[in-house]
Amino acid sequence: MPALxxxxxxEEMAALxxxxxxxxxxxxxxxxxxxxxxxxxxxxxxxxxxKITAQRSTELNRRLA
Numbered sequence: 462m463p464a465l466x467x468x469x470x471x472e473e474m475a476a477l478x479x480x481x482x483x484x485x486x487x488x489x490x491x492x493x494x495x496x497x498x499x500x501x502x503x504x505x506x507x508x509x510x511x512k513i514t515a516q517r518s519t520e521l522n523r524r525l526a
Contacts, residue, residue, distance in 0.1 A: 467492070
């Protein structure tokens with residue numbers, strides 16, 4: 462299975478540990494969840510932008526026809 466090695470400052474790592482503990486997750490599970498959530502959020506924003514662009518293009522194309 463592919464893996465990812467990340468480097469953090471001491472302050473960032475401390476904040477990650479606090480956040481993971483607050484979420485009652487291991488550091489690894491917390492980081493994995495955060496990365497997947499960010500990926501899915503980005504995909505959703507791209508899909509929404511494409512939908513808006515398609516809607517605006519449809520209206521523009523209708524007016525130009």
